[in-house]
């Protein structure tokens with residue numbers, strides 16, 4: 001969905017809540033990012049056994065929690081009793097696995113903008129896309145309500161979350177469940193048919209690994225009328241270069257090196 005609209009959101013996002021300085025995908029990480037001045041974050045949303053969306057990156061629990069086994073084998077209430085912070089540092093010990101709805105509620109209460117990455121466990125692509133989009137639509141129902149054309153709609157867009165996913169089926173299901181929410185197609189390297197894919201999926205943004213982006217490709221994506229988002233950028237010189245190429249926004253793991261106001265410091 002080509003649109004040529006200016007990027008309406010903050011340009012620097014804290015990856016997984018607080019980057020590598022806090023335990024990913026926890027409320028503690030989100031609070032940490034907020035304390036560092038970030039008012040925009042990316043996190044990952046996956047379904048538990050009872051189809052409740054929780055914040056989680058891996059389809060198994062071992063790396064980031066005190067639990068074991070596949071995430072879809074656990075109910076959200078049981079995931080909430082795990083320790084998702086101790087693996088990172090003693091300071092964050094006892095952080096639970098949060099539900100998506102609770103994370104959104106905290107962010108809305110604190111005016112933190114969200115890029116919600118739909119991260120399905122294998123085999124759960126469509127149901128995850130639908131459920132995450134439904135949760136978001138419910139949480140932002142006031143902003144999705146039909147409005148008179150003009151400024152009010154632009155103001156609403158500036159507060160709506162941006163959904164993204166590597167999984168086509170998840171994006172298709174998200175679109176069907178909540179067509180009013182903006183979506184981004186998340187890619188590692190950008191394939192040659194990127195424009196057809198964005199059109200077919202009705203996506204407004206292309207999200208890509210900055211390592212494979214070139215100035216020419218960035219220009220082509222922007223000239224075609226799409227937003228361009230890069231992950232995960234941890235070197236200030238590279239961030240400066242990407243903004244110079246026309247990249248709209250990026251997420252970082254190094255909140256200490258690339259601050260929330262980085263894009264405003266004469267770089268764009």
Ligand code: G3P
Nearest residue numbers: 042044057117164186231
């Ligand atoms: O959404 C951008 C980025 O988070 C994608 O990669 O593996 O960190 O979720 P990953």
Ligand code: MG
Nearest residue numbers: 042043044117
């Ligand atoms: Mg992610």
